[in-house]
Amino acid sequence: MRKLNLTLKVWRQKDDKGKGKFETYKLNNVSEESSFLEMMDILNEDLATKKIDPVAFDHDCREGICGTCSMVINGKPHGPLQTTTCQLHMRSFSDGDTITVEPFRAGAFPVLKDLVVDRSAFDRIIQAGGYVSVNTGVSVDANEIPIPKDIADEAMDSATCIGCGACVAACKNASAMLFVSAKVSQFTLLPQGQPERHRRVQKMVAQMDEEGFGACTNTGACSAVCPKEISLTNIARLNREYLTAKVTAQEV
């Protein structure tokens, strides 16, 4: 088993008002089998013994499904592999590497401390319309509403978005179009999403703009780093849905 000696350049920022700067830490004998977050844990243990404030970073499930971990590693959200940071392992690095670790950068994602950013802008976009209003009651039988397999698959692909925000972090405009498009698509494609179709897309885009995200330049940087491989066809669909809703909806 390889052991790695690393130099880490980590963004340190005291709080949301602090200015912040990069600190360099040496970390020796890191197992290549440890995950990136475990490496960060080892760093923090090391810092704690030295009476230095540990590096704050977001993490939760550590199995790639919650979308909480959020770091830009060597200039790429979630690091060199197209996966979440928690699923990245130190075997992707070499002995003697210098690794730069930064928070997601976007005006809409203010840094709270070190590598932790406030992504509640995404929550507010979802609250604006990213839901289906249904009356709860007895559960209906499976296949009560027939949905073609290919449509169901496509909606499912869009629904795999875990809202981690890597798309925003990777986009040169800090645009949230990939996230919003995935969330709009998963409902628009299905019959359950039809009643609120026009209202939903208009409200979600309005909230997206309100939060101060940038516009889409169609570079595709977002999709290239998305751990769930959300495709750019979602963005085309969002454009189509939004423009159609604006032009044809009955509300004046």
Next chain:
Amino acid sequence: MNWFISMMSSTIGRKLIMALTGLFLILFLVVHLSGNLQLLKNDGGESFNTYAQFMGHNPLIKVVSIGNFFFILLHIVYALLLTLQNRKARPVGYLSETTKTSNWNSRNMGILGTIILIFLVVHLQNFWFKMKFGYVPLDDMGYKDIYMETKEAFSQWWLVALYVVSMVFLASHLAHGFQSAFQTLGLNHKKYTPAIQFIGKAFAIIVPLLFAIIPVMMFFNLSF
């Protein structure tokens, strides 16, 4: 009217303007190219001068050309608006090199556009301004001999070089812009998107190449 204002002031609405004006300018390139290729006809400029006379006096063309200038302006203004908004969306940048997960030209449409705008100003000053407000001698048919003016202009190697280099930037701008416009309009489909992307790439190569051939051939006194 409320819905229209809110649509046009949204990020998607602004991109809609970029896409529609961009597509119009793509159409303009086709018209402009087909007219200009007559410069290579071996008839001492007869057909080109006739064409230039028609373009300068036909009322429909006049209206379209005003529209053309307006759309160029709109394309620029909205590019600036979007760029400012996009800059504001990321106040603090990254230390490490951002990933190269996208093409250079797609990330630098603003720079490419600015270079094309500078070229456009030089180009308009060279020919359009001269034709409209300057003195151009008449040919045998009594039309302004813009063919001769062009021939003289393109006897200067540096101007020819400027035109050829500018077309490289135009090609790069088009290579992203063509397919990007369709994506922005939401025109994406398994059947047609591959075709749009192929046509976009082909257009971005063929049209600027043909534009670039004109000054080069005139410099070497070649014609068909």
